[in-house]
Amino acid sequence: LEEIPRPIQDSGNILKQGYLEKRSREPSFFGSEWHKRWCVLTQRNFLYYASEKSKQPKGSFPIERYQARLDPQLRKDSRKKCCFQLLCPGKRSYEFTAPSPAEAQDWVEQIRFLLRDLSSLTIPCDEDEEEEEEEEEEELSKDRDSSDSMNNSQSSALNPEEPELEGDDIYEVMPGELPDSQ
Numbered sequence: 001l002e003e004i005p006r007p008i009q010d011s012g013n014i015l016k017q018g019y020l021e022k023r024s025r026e027p028s029f030f031g032s033e034w035h036k037r038w039c040v041l042t043q044r045n046f047l048y049y050a051s052e053k054s055k056q057p058k059g060s061f062p063i064e065r066y067q068a069r070l071d072p073q074l075r076k077d078s079r080k081k082c083c084f085q086l087l088c089p090g091k092r093s094y095e096f097t098a099p100s101p102a103e104a105q106d107w108v109e110q111i112r113f114l115l116r117d118l119s120s121l122t123i124p125c126d127e128d129e130e131e132e133e134e135e136e137e138e139e140l141s142k143d144r145d146s147s148d149s150m151n152n153s154q155s156s157a158l159n160p161e162e163p164e165l166e167g168d169d170i171y172e173v174m175p176g177e178l179p180d181s182q
Contacts, residue, residue, distance in 0.1 A: 014040055014041070017096075019036055021037070022039070023094075025092070043114065046060065046063045061094075067120075070083065070105065075097065082099065082106050083095065083097050089116075097141065
């Protein structure tokens with residue numbers, strides 16, 4: 001098997017990669033131009049290269065705080081359903097065209113999943129699953145509480161080898177206080 005070339009050193013962090021068309025920042029005389037770029041999404045950054053074999057990225061930015069969304073308004077041609085944007089308030093926005101609408105959707109979903117992961121300490125899941133987990137935790141907590149009280153009331157009967165404490169011995173004498181037995 002031939003190994004796929006990895007243009008960045010830390011290839012273990014690559015979540016998604018592939019060719020996209022990126023809209024150039026400055027429109028040319030003929031309107032905005034789209035350039036084919038090898039794009040790499042890592043756990044922290046979005047990088048784009050001239051080609052898959054390039055060693056140095058043409059650009060990169062931290063993905064945190066960006067939003068990803070499909071945007072068919074970016075193009076007027078037959079590829080308009082393949083477009084998506086990366087937006088961040090106060091920062092440059094990036095516009096891309098994927099090879100297919102399904103691929104554009106996958107890029108957006110991967111980026112959104114990563115962003116949810118970065119903004120929380122837990123692994124993101126569907127809201128329905130979250131509610132079910134909370135209900136299960138509550139039930140477990142109730143079960144634990146009732147079994148604890150059952151265990152406490154039955155502990156002397158279940159463990160006869162433990163010595164039972166006599167009345168006054170269970171109370172602690174606080175410093176400065178005298179015991180009642182004077």
